[in-house]
Amino acid sequence: MIREVEINDFLELNAKGFPTIDARSEAEYAAGHIPGSHNIPLLNDVHRAAVGRTYKQEGREAAVELGFKLVGPLFFEKFKAIQQKAGEGKKLLIYCWRGGMRSNILAWMMHLADYEVYLLKGGYKAFRNWALKYFEVPQPFIVLGGMTGAGKTEILHILKTRGEHVLDLEHLASHRGSAFGHIDMPPQPTNEHFENLIAIQLFRYQNFRPIWVENESRKIGRLKIPDALFNRLLKAPTVVLEVPDSIRKQRILEEYGKYDPEALAEATRKLQKRLGNERMNSALNSLYEKDLNKWLDEVLPYYDKTYQYDLEQRNSPVLFVPFDWNNVEESISNLLQLSTKLWKND
Template sequence: MPTSLNPDAFFQTPGIILDVRSPAEYVQGHIPGAVNFPVFNNEERALVGTCYKQKGKDKAIELGLAIAGPKLANFVADAKILATDREVKIHCWRGGMRSASVGWLLETGGFNVTLLIGGYKGFRRWASSLFSVPQKIIILGGMTGSGKTEILRALKNMGEQVLDLEAIANHRGSSFGALGLLPQPTNEQFGNILGMEWAKFNRSQPLWVEAESKRIGLCRIPQEIFEQMEKAKIIEISRTRQERVKLLVEIYGEADINDLIAATKRIHKRLGGVRAKATINFLREGNLAAASDLILHYYDKTYSYDLEKRSGTIYQVNVSGLSAIDAAILVQQKSQQL
């Protein structure tokens, strides 16, 4: 019989993770690194589900077996390609019939099989429970264009624990935040990735996190993590406005002008009619520096407002003229003094 393990032990076990749910379930959210290995396609899963509701469990099982039966040989062959070491870890939605059936089949086919207790649903509960575990957090704050992301990367290279929420969300957290990046994950998948990352952190060591609002584009930071962020100490970096404008030009200089104009129109009311019109005119002229300078007026006010709502102590560090590496060294030194 396949071994059944809870998430902590499951992830420590060798082998590829096979998610035997339907492709639609997988796309909505999955364990990071898992490979979709569906027992039913989307249409087949819908048929079995309808049968279960209308005719009961026994008839649904019969229909499921009729659909899956012809695929059994292919399951084994496909698994051999994916897991040349014959080590596989399998889960479905609740750790029920789909994973148990595929587990039995692959074990019969010579694989060493591990099942996830509770399935994907159990994984979600496990991940959510981790977010409530206290973590020493240091918030890296600073107005738009201060280079916080680059400093976080430098801190990570220096051996510090870093949670890059914007990288996970594929978004920079502003109206312009999606430009030049891959599509965002679903909010469910955002939480899944966070769960796997959160499980790795040493609770006794500080974790650096960039100051963020509750939402990063379409992704929402779990409430348990956000509450810890709000109470954390804040190291706020500052740079000259000229440096900040230059960095924004570097980030968005290759973006399509029409996309930049569309992003500006989304904050038209908050930017103010006159300022928004002037920004769009600068963009059409190709003067990204002047446009960025005007846009900073809005984002500086937004940042200051969000910062005032946090209860953590704020420590100022001026990094004007410094590279990301030198700035990281400075903020690291500051954190050691706290």
């Protein structure tokens, strides 16, 4: 059976764990894809370019003929690759750019082997349109704030283990959000795929429970949070963690002390305009002297000042909540009670 389905039905099946095949080329997939999909191109990058040239120079019939000539000998290889991704199941989701020839050919091939195939109507283009519109869907957010070193990301992880809905933008962006945020992190995705990852995460949180998200700047590394989502976060209630400066500094030193000093120095140089030459040079000298405490004393005031300014730009209620890292259980319990009150009031 081959069935064409709309985007919402396709994503529901994807969420249930149906193997999802992206029939587009490697470059198309790398630019952005439906999260969780496997790239098994009908035409690879080289083949696609050749078919495209033929289409422009000789027309559609010649291009289709060349496509079959290039792909024909590879059908068995494609079949085995999809079969491997499907595992023991006999149900598949397949899409290409517009839901056209590439996905239909793979669907026909797998249908002959008694697979139940669901094709995405409109293809990846339909998914992108859906993703961009999904950022406008009303959902309740609680923004978790706090100065650098308060432990916001770690707290989000704890909340997630307690069954809370958490949108970890820094994880999705592969960046911690500061000049030092790229250190020891995987490469960032494209901005398009960053949007895809966010949209899918939000889609899976549809029961209208509050979603915890860390207070972020508009950009995380080189990636930009979608405008519609960012503007909604600015209006969401914000819970600011109050952690003593001594604890914040201790936590920062424990984390950053593991990093390569040269990587810290390179990132510190990026702050030249914000720190000024004198403070930046002092920070660099401290790194070379392996005095992380002094380095932090030069750098941290800039981040604290920036955070305070950003907090003042918010168009939402701001609640300051003490968080005791020596009594995590009680502090987390207080946050959960607060979220219940905010949710009911909202």
